[in-house]
Amino acid sequence: xxxxxxxxxxxxxxxxxxxxxxxxxxxxxxxxxxxxxxxxxxxxxxxxxxxxxxxxxxxxxxxxxxxxxxxxxxxxxxxxxxxxxxxxxxxxxxxxxxxxxxxxxxxxxxxxxxxxxxxxxxxxxxxxxxxxxxxxxxxxxxxxxxxxxxxxxxxxxxxxxxxxxxxxxxxxxxxxxxxxxxxxxxxxxxxxxxxxxxxxxxxxxxxxxxxxxxxxxxxxxxxxxxxxxxxxxxxxxxxxxxxxxxxxxxxxxxxxxxxxxxxxxxxxxxxxxxxxxxxxxxxxxxxxxxxxxxxxxxxxxxxxxxxxxxxxxxxxxxxxxxxxxxxxxxxxxxxxxxxxxxxxxxxxxxxxxxxxxxxxxxxxxxxxxxxxxxxxxxxxxxxxxxxxxxxxxxxxxxxxxxxxxxxxxxxxxxxxxxxxxxxxxxxxxxxxxxxxxxx
Numbered sequence: 001x002x003x004x005x006x007x008x009x010x011x012x013x014x015x016x017x018x019x020x021x022x023x024x025x026x027x028x029x030x031x032x033x034x035x036x037x038x039x040x041x042x043x044x045x046x047x048x049x050x051x052x053x054x055x056x057x058x059x060x061x062x063x064x065x066x067x068x069x070x071x072x073x074x075x076x077x078x079x080x081x082x083x084x085x086x087x088x089x090x091x092x093x094x095x096x097x098x099x100x101x102x103x104x105x106x107x108x109x110x111x112x113x114x115x116x117x118x119x120x121x122x123x124x125x126x127x128x129x130x131x132x133x134x135x136x137x138x139x140x141x142x143x144x145x146x147x148x149x150x151x152x153x154x155x156x157x158x159x160x161x162x163x164x165x166x167x168x169x170x171x172x173x174x175x176x177x178x179x180x181x182x183x184x185x186x187x188x189x190x191x192x193x194x195x196x197x198x199x200x201x202x203x204x205x206x207x208x209x210x211x212x213x214x215x216x217x218x219x220x221x222x223x224x225x226x227x228x229x230x231x232x233x234x235x236x237x238x239x240x241x242x243x244x245x246x247x248x249x250x251x252x253x254x255x256x257x258x259x260x261x262x263x264x265x266x267x268x269x270x271x272x273x274x275x276x277x278x279x280x281x282x283x284x285x286x287x288x289x290x291x292x293x294x295x296x297x298x299x300x301x302x303x304x305x306x307x308x309x310x311x312x313x314x315x316x317x318x319x320x321x322x323x324x325x326x327x328x329x330x331x332x333x334x335x336x337x338x339x340x341x342x343x344x345x346x347x348x349x350x351x352x353x354x355x356x357x358x359x360x361x362x363x364x365x366x367x368x369x370x371x372x373x374x375x376x377x378x379x380x381x382x383x384x385x386x387x388x389x390x391x392x393x394x395x396x397x398x399x400x401x402x403x404x405x406x407x408x409x410x411x412x413x414x415x416x417x418x419x420x421x422x423x424x425x426x427x428x429x430x431x432x433x434x435x436x437x438x439x
Contacts, residue, residue, distance in 0.1 A: 032056070033078040034069065046077070055314075067214070071337065072122060112150045113157035113328045114343040115192075115316065116142065117350070119164030119200065126353040130167025130199035132360065133353045136174035137408055141352070143182060145345035149331045150187060157328065158187040159319065160207070166198030169223055171409070173242060176206045180249050192319060193218050193309075197297075205257060206249040211319055212300040212309045219260040219297035236262075253278040256308065259289065259296040266290040268306045276307045316340045352406065359403040363414050366403070370396035377437050390437050397430060 034042045034056050044058030054069045054077060119128030127133040150156025160179075183189045190209035193216040201218045204210065212218070223239055240261060244254045255278045259266040267285025268276045279285045282292070289306055290296040303309035313319035316339070320328050332341030342350075359366075370393050377389035404410050404423065411423045 034058075034074050035076040035078070036069070036074050037072070046079070070122065110327050110329045111155040111157055111188075111325065112331050113159065113316075113320075114146060114149060114331050114345060115159045115161050115340045116146075116343075116346055118160050118162045118203070120350075120353065122163070125357055126350065127357055127360075128164040128167075128200075130164060130175070130203060131171035131409055132167065132407070132413060133356055134164060134167065134175065134200070134203070135171060135407060135409055136178050138349060138352055139175060139178045139183070142345040142349060143178075143186070145348060146343075147186065149343050149345060152186070154186065156187045157323070157325075158183060158189045159192050159316075160189065160204070161192045161194060162196040162200050162204055163194040164196060164200035166200060168199060168409075168413075169239060170412075172199055172202045172246075175203045176246050176249065179203075180206045188323075190310075190323065192313070193303075198222065201260065202243060202246065202257070205243065205252065206246050208250050209310055209323070210250075210303075210308065211322060212303055212312050214300055214312055214314055216300045216303070216309075216312070217297055218299075218303060218308075220295055221257065221260040222295055223261075252308070255280055256289075256296075256306075261295070263293050263295055264290070265292040266296065270307070274307070356407050359399075359406065359410065360414075362399075363403065363410075366396050366399045369393075370400070374433070374437075383438060386437050390434055394434055397427075397434070401427065 031043055032046050034044070034046075034054065036042065042056060042058045044056055047055045047057050054074065056067060056069055058067075118134050119130070120126040120133075146156070146158060150158070179189065184207075188209075189207060190211060191204040191207045193204065193210060193212045195216065196204050196218045197220050199221075202221050204218070210218075221243070223236065240258065243257045243261065247254045247257050253276075255264075255266055258264060264280060265282045266289040267279045267282050268287045268289050269279075269285045270276055270287075277285070278289070282288045287306060289302075298306075298308060300309065300312045304312065311322035313322055316330060330341045332343035332346065335342045373389045373393035373396065377386045377393065380386040380389065400415075404415075408420065411417050411420060415423060415426075417423050417426065
C-alpha cells in the first residue's frame with residue numbers, strides 16, 4: 001500500500017499548498033526573499049518566525065498566500081532593510097512557555113492537552129509507515145503515560161497529528177480499536193491532519209473530530225500488494241466492509257471513504273441544518289466531491305467544503321480556538337524546531353520510532369552476525385573454543401529479541417512469521433541450539 005503513495009503524498013501536498021491561506025499577524029513594507037531547496041526564490045514578507053520555522057507571505061498568479069516553511073525547506077532568507085514584524089507574544093494558554101525544561105505551573109480547572117505525532121516522514125531517523133512506525137503497540141504503551149500527564153477525569157485532550165504516506169492494511173483495525181475503545185473513552189481525542197494518505201487516513205477515520213493544517217491532505221486509500229498489484233475480489237470487499245464499520249465509528253457517511261478506496265463518483269449537498277447528504281453520482285448533489293474514474297483525496301479546503309474537516313489550523317493556538325477552548329495547558333517541554341511542547345508520551349513515541357528505524361536498518365546485520373557465529377561455533381573442536389562464538393551469537397539473538405519486544409510487528413515484516421506463537425517456537429528452538437553447542 002505504501003509503494004506508490006509516497007509519491008502521491010508529495011504531489012498532493014504540493015497541490016494543497018497552493019490553496020493554503022493563513023491569517024497574517026502583521027504587515028511590513030519590506031520585500032524579503034526566501035530561497036527554497038528546489039532552487040526557487042520567493043519574494044514577499046516574513047510575517048512570523050519561531051524556532052527556525054518561517055511564515056512567508058507571497059503572491060502566486062495574482063493570489064496572495066501565506067505558507068509555513070520548515071528549516072528543511074529553505075536554504076536562505078534575505079531580509080530587506082525594513083524589519084518584518086516580530087511574532088506576537090504567546091497567549092496565556094500553556095502553549096510553549098519558552099525556556100526548554102522550564103517548570104510547568106498548572107492552573108486548577110484548566111484542561112491539559114498533548115500532541116502525539118502519528119508518523120514523521122520528514123525525519124530520516126524516524127519514519128511514517130503504518131504498521132512499522134505507527135502501531136497498536138505504541139498507542140497502548142503511551143496510554144498510561146498520557147493518563148499520568150493529562151489526568152484521568154476525562155477532561156484531557158489528545159491531538160493525534162498525522163504525517164504519513166500509508167502502510168500496512170493489517171494494522172488499521174488494530175489501531176482503530178485502541179483509539180476508539182480506549183483513547184476516546186479517556187480523552188477528547190482529535191486528529192490534526194498534515195498528511196494522511198492511504199492506511200493513515202483509514203486509521204484516523206474513527207475520530208469524529210478531524211482538523212487540517214493548511215497543506216493537509218487525506219485519502220487515496222487504495223490497497224496494493226506484491227508488485228504493485230491492486231487489492232481486488234474478496235480481499236477488496238473485506239477492506240471496504242472494514243472501512244464501512246470504521247466510518248460508523250467516526251460518524252462519517254460510508255460513501256465518503258468508499259470514494260477514497262475505489263473509483264466511484266460522489267457529490268454532496270448541505271442541508272438547512274448544516275449536515276451534508278452524499279450521493280453516489282455527480283449530479284444529485286450541489287458539490288462534486290469526486291468524479292468517476294478518480295480516487296478521492298481531500299485537501300484542507302475541500303474537506304472543509306463538505307463538512308469533513310472541523311477547521312484549518314497551522315498552530316496549536318489556532319487548533320485550540322477551533323476546538324472551542326479559551327485556555328489549555330499543553331503539557332511538555334519546549335524543544336527547538338518543534339511547534340508544540342513535547343510531552344513525556346511524545347518523547348517516548350519519538351524514541352520508539354527512532355529505535356524501530358535503527359532496528360529496521362540493522363536487521364540484516366543482526367541475522368548475519370547470528371548465522372556467522374553459529375557456523376563458526378560448529379567448526380570448533382572444543383567447548384571452550386565454541387564458547388566465544390556462542391556468546392556472540394547469543395548477543396545477536398538478543399538484538400533480534402529486543403527488536404521484537406520494541407515492535408512486535410517485526411515478527412511479520414522482518415521474520416516473515418504470521419503469529420507470536422510461531423515466533424516463540426522459533427526462539428525456543430534457537431535457544432536450544434545454542435545450549436546444545438555448549439555441551
